[in-house]
Amino acid sequence: MKLLMGILLLFLIFIGFFHPISSITQDLGRHLTTGEIILNTYSVPKTNLFSYTYPNFPFINHHWLSEVLYKILFQVTGFYGLLILNTILILLSFGLILWYALKKTNPLSLFFCSLLYIPILFERTDVRPESFSFLFLSLFIVILYKNREKFTRLIFLLPFIELLWVNTHIYFPVGIVIALFFALDYLLLRKFKVSKQTLMLGSALILTALATLINPNGLKGALYPFEVLQNYGYSIQENQNIFFLWNYSHNPTIIFFGISFILLFLFLVISRKKTRPVDWLLSIFFSILAITAIRNFPLFVFAALIPFAKSFSNIELSLPKYIKTVFVVFLLGLSVFEAQQIYAKKGFGLGATTGAKEGVDFFLKNNLKGPIFNNFDIGSYLIYRLYPKEKVFIDGRPEAYPASFLQNKYVPMQLDENKFALADSQYNFKTIFFSHTDQTPWAETFLKQISQNNKWNMVYLDDFTVIWTKNKNIKPTIKTDYSSMKSLVQLAHFFQNKDFGDEEIKVYQKILVINPTYCPALYNLALKLQEIQDPSFPIFADKFQKNCQ
Numbered sequence: 049m050k051l052l053m054g055i056l057l058l059f060l061i062f063i064g065f066f067h068p069i070s071s072i073t074q075d076l077g078r079h080l081t082t083g084e085i086i087l088n089t090y091s092v093p094k095t096n097l098f099s100y101t102y103p104n105f106p107f108i109n110h111h112w113l114s115e116v117l118y119k120i121l122f123q124v125t126g127f128y129g130l131l132i133l134n135t136i137l138i139l140l141s142f143g144l145i146l147w148y149a150l151k152k153t154n155p156l157s158l159f160f161c162s163l164l165y166i167p168i169l170f171e172r173t174d175v176r177p178e179s180f181s182f183l184f185l186s187l188f189i190v191i192l193y194k195n196r197e198k199f200t201r202l203i204f205l206l207p208f209i210e211l212l213w214v215n216t217h218i219y220f221p222v223g224i225v226i227a228l229f230f231a232l233d234y235l236l237l238r239k240f241k242v243s244k245q246t247l248m249l250g251s252a253l254i255l256t257a258l259a260t261l262i263n264p265n266g267l268k269g270a271l272y273p274f275e276v277l278q279n280y281g282y283s284i285q286e287n288q289n290i291f292f293l294w295n296y297s298h299n300p301t302i303i304f305f306g307i308s309f310i311l312l313f314l315f316l317v318i319s320r321k322k323t324r325p326v327d328w329l330l331s332i333f334f335s336i337l338a339i340t341a342i343r344n345f346p347l348f349v350f351a352a353l354i355p356f357a358k359s360f361s362n363i364e365l366s367l368p369k370y371i372k373t374v375f376v377v378f379l380l381g382l383s384v385f386e387a388q389q390i391y392a393k394k395g396f397g398l399g400a401t402t403g404a405k406e407g408v409d410f411f412l413k414n415n416l417k418g419p420i421f422n423n424f425d426i427g428s429y430l431i432y433r434l435y436p437k438e439k440v441f442i443d444g445r446p447e448a449y450p451a452s453f454l455q456n457k458y459v460p461m462q463l464d465e466n467k468f469a470l471a472d473s474q475y476n477f478k479t480i481f482f483s484h485t486d487q488t489p490w491a492e493t494f495l496k497q498i499s500q501n502n503k504w505n506m507v508y509l510d511d512f513t514v515i516w517t518k519n520k521n522i523k524p525t526i527k528t529d530y531s532s533m534k535s536l537v538q539l540a541h542f543f544q545n546k547d548f549g550d551e552e553i554k555v556y557q558k559i560l561v562i563n564p565t566y567c568p569a570l571y572n573l574a575l576k577l578q579e580i581q582d583p584s585f586p587i588f589a590d591k592f593q594k595n596c597q
Contacts, residue, residue, distance in 0.1 A: 069130065073404050096445075206227060211262055227256055280446045312355070323358070334348045407515060411508075420438055484542045511539050
């Protein structure tokens, strides 16, 4: 039974993470370019090389080793290898926790807790350096739990793991915190009496802390995670707290987290006589991290699963047999439901989403030139495809630019046409390269304004990218030959900025073939048909009134 449950849980993880790569248009492209630079120069860049706006602004890179590994693997296997590596890292991370927990908890309890936690883990499934952090975190957790039961020399592996961690991802302070919690737990249970084992654990903790100094930036690099937000002039979704995000989008992952959070502490309280200080310390600390930033959800999963399953095991053992039977059926149904939801959301298998690829292909084919004005979301992909030929206005690293630049220039120039004109005169933009899926208020305002600006000619549009130039001699390319609902809706949303005639009507019609009662498409199609006095206008107006009002 243990083996079957373990296989099923790992299979769910596999389904959730083994999907076409979408992070290439986010950070992954920049990671590959940086990895190539490090391999070619044998040095880690310490300034913002990729931007023409602030090329000399200092930047501390804590994921340089991940970038080197990504680039080496990419040269051999392409994107497929990166996806396989990322999936293996996650399976190992969860598998380690599962392996330990199966020996210490009731299988049914662990199965239930895991099924609640896995959807939380699926909040972040793209290829990112943080996947190395998840593996290192799991190693810390398992080694320290084993040492808690009986001294093991494996604790002296922790400094070496930390050495890798400090150079692969910014989450490395988490390792020291976990080791500190276990040391405190050890002292509390022994009423602060110092023993040989205490000294051994303390020595491992000190060596682990010292290992953080071995990075390209020394002490400054070791302290950087505590300072990075001091120059962070741009709010990004992954750093937002769960209350803000719930009001913004009602993300279903937050529901799973909320249920798990409540049950975790409920079970800890009920079984408090059998829990240990470290279970509480891990649960409280990583719950706070998850509440304050959604990007920390996976940390909560890996750090709090063992306390969750242990405390629930103490309760579940006393339940009647018929309740356990119902419980098993419920869990099996929940696992099937989760698998279906995962597949529907991300797909499955090898591949990489198109994203801005065709837009950059158009840029290169038509020999377009910079300086480029681009938005935050697309900068990293432009770095991947265009550097060093072209540099970007901005990319997805707020910490690599002065906060004043983001707050006083980048955002205001999108909200105010006059400020954009001033920036244009300063930088002499030749091309605007924008991902029109950007949902920030300033991006929406900018897209509406620039679409009406006769100085700029829209030369390219697809479901992700729009390009403008000052060159009036380039024939526009508008791609609407999509069959997926997501692509068509993204195009339809952009069409609200300007009249695109027949192309716009075709997109609305395609959407309604997929979903005949999709209200925005019914409404907009009715308006367009009314404008051109098409006799079919009343049909769609009537459908809108019946289905949407």
